[in-house]
Amino acid sequence: MLQKYDVPGPRYTSYPTALQFTESFDDRAWETYLRERPPTVAPLSLYVHIPFCRDICYYCGCNKIVTRDVSRADRYLDSLTREMALLARHVDRRRRITQLHWGGGTPSFLDNAGMTRLMHDLAVHFSLNDAPQREYSxxxxxxxxxxxxxxxxKGLGFNRLSLGIQDFDPAVQRxxxxxxxxxxxxxxxxxxRSHRFDSISFDLIYGLPRQSTGTMRETLEKVLRLSPDRISCYSYAHLPRQFSSxxxxxxxxxxxxxxxxxxxxxIIDTLVDAGYVYVGMDHFVKPGNELAKALEDGTLQRNFQGYSTHLAPELLGLGVSAISSTGDVYCQNLKTQDAWEARIAAGRLPAQRGLVLSADDRLRRDVxxxxxxxxxxxxxxxxxxxxVDLEQTLGSELARLAPMEADGLLQRRGTRIEVTPTGRLxxxxxxxxxDAWLAPERERFSRTI
Ligand code: SF4
Structure with a gap:
């Protein structure tokens, strides 16, 4: 049955997905939106993209710049500071940054001085938070x-680490x-552990070359010895026509x-046997972890970094290709360093494309x-x-769930649709x-298993 359902599909870190963003929503539209929307002092989440990597991992499908030239990072940080100033004009200083994430590429491409400078510049432009409930990763x-x-x-204020492990087998790594x-x-x-980070997360990938169930068991045994709080297991999508590496x-x-x-x-058997909670899609967490609690109390959310707790209703992205999500709008920055820097140097927000969600998008996103x-x-x-009356508005979609119910992926109980443990996979x-946008874009997604 799993093979029957193994078709290309989005990972839904957003809906609609980034493939639906268009350049008709550009930097001027983004600036107008930020300037004219009702004022808010709600907490805020920030994402900072550091695109550099020293070496290329062949499986990678991320937007990154492979270089050994560390001076590129200094130039990048100069522009990032200017971008912060441009964006901060639209952010009330009373908005506390409850979630902060540095992603990439490789954020640790920055040396210690670079990381210190970046956190300092963020503190200059935004209201960073030192409350224990913050999630800075x-x-x-x-x-x-x-x-x-x-x-x-730890000294800079991070309380969460995410380590890219992928696989511990030497042949797979080679x-x-x-x-x-x-x-x-x-x-x-x-x-x-000795510096008492609140949560340490590992990323693993399955479907990599030379992996077998034997090598995977050994990798998982090593992972369990290190006992991370969260484990994400991503499926490798072999799409060489799309990703040259x-x-x-x-x-x-x-x-x-x-x-x-x-x-x-x-993976599932080993991690569940070891006591991890299967949150859904690709995430496993220890029972006491905040994601497990969020799953229980219905406050779990999904954003561009995967699953997260709901500490802030909006996310603003900084850096090359970073995506912002503010209620009804998605907006993505320019994707090359030169274009992004040139736009910032001209004193304009480096947004390239985005999307204003329609009422239908919002309804489907909610579902x-x-x-x-x-x-x-x-x-x-x-x-x-x-x-709306959902039975009417999404009547044909609800009818299309019947074969999935027959296959045991979900159950309809009165007005509730519930995903079964098999359906979680x-x-x-x-x-x-x-997904109303899916048909034309389908072949560009990875397979669901
Ligand atoms: S997997 Fe990470 S470190 Fe490797 S090339 Fe991609 S972004 Fe860089």
């Missing part, structure tokens, strides 16, 4: 930091050009669909986000929130039923 490439960096990050042995990661974890991967080394299913089973974050929704309650497929 940074993505770490273990090859670029030492235990001293971990201490510095096949994807990312060699970082267990002996490199272990001291970083010890340092992070993937052409360095030998196609014959990539596990086929059946082998990939075996890897996924191994899709409830499916992903709460594993179900109430037809009447959701409809009344949007002033295929929740992307259930969401796709409600």
């Amino acid at each position: 940074i993505e770490i490439d273990p090859r670029t930091v030492d235990v001293g960096t971990i201490a510095l990050l 096949a994807v050009n990312r060699e970082q042995p267990f002996s490199m990661v272990e001291p970083l974890m010890s340092a992070a 993937q052409r360095s991967i030998d196609r014959l080394d990539v596990p086929d669909a059946e082998a990939k299913l075996g890897l996924l089973h191994t 899709i986000m409830q499916l992903i974050c709460r594993m179900g929704f109430d037809i009447e309650e959701t409809g009344s929130r949007h002033g 295929l929740v992307r497929n259930i969401c796709m039923v409600f």
Whole structure:
């Protein structure tokens, strides 16, 4: 049955997805929107994109700049500071930054002075928060930091770390050009624990070349020894026509669909047996973790970084290609460093494209986000929130759930649609039923398994 449902589909870090953003919503539209919208002092989430990487990982599909020239980072930080000033004009200083995330690329490409400068500049332009409930996180490439960096990050105010592990098997690491042995990661974890980071997250990938259930078991055994608070397991999408670095991967080394299913089973069985809670899609957390609590109390949300708690209703992005999400608007920055810098130098926000959500987009987004974050929704309650009769407005979509119900992916109880434990594995497929934008873009997405 899993094979039946293994089709290309979005990961729904937003709805509509970034593929639907258009250049008719440009920097002037974004600036007008920010200037004219009703004032707010609500908490705010910030995302900062650092696009540089020292080496290329062959599987990577991110927007990044591969360079060993560290001076590029200084130039980048100069522009980032100017972008902060341009954006901060539209942000009430009473808005507390409750969530901050540095992603990439490799944020730890910055040296200690660069990271210190970046956090200082953020504090100059925005109201950073030192409350214990804040969630300040940074993505770490273990090859670029030492235990001293971990201490510095704590001192800068981070309380969450996300480590890109991918796989611990040496042959797999060689096949994807990312060699970082267990002996490199272990001291970083010890340092992070001794500095009392609130949450440490690992990213793993399944479906990489040379992976087998045997190598995956060994990787998971090492992961469990290090005992991260959260684990994200992403499916590798082999799309060499879209991502040129993937052409360095030998196609014959990539596990086929059946082998990939075996890897996924191994991951789920091992992590659930070890006591992790399967939050949904690709996320596992320890029972006491705030994401597990958010799942329980219905406050889990999904944003461009994956699952998160709901500390802030809006997200503003800084840096090349960064995406902002403010209620009814998505807006993405220019994607090349030169274009992004030139726009900022001209004194304009570096936005390139975006989307203003229609009432239909908002309704479908609500349904899709409830499916992903709460594993179900109430037809009447959701409809009344949007002033529509959902049985009529999304009648054909609800009818298309019947075969999925017959396959045991979901259950309809009165006005409630509930995703079953089996359905959790295929929740992307259930969401796709409600995606009005999907058909023409389908082949550009990864497969759901
Ligand atoms: S996976 Fe991360 S470190 Fe590797 S090339 Fe992509 S962005 Fe850079």
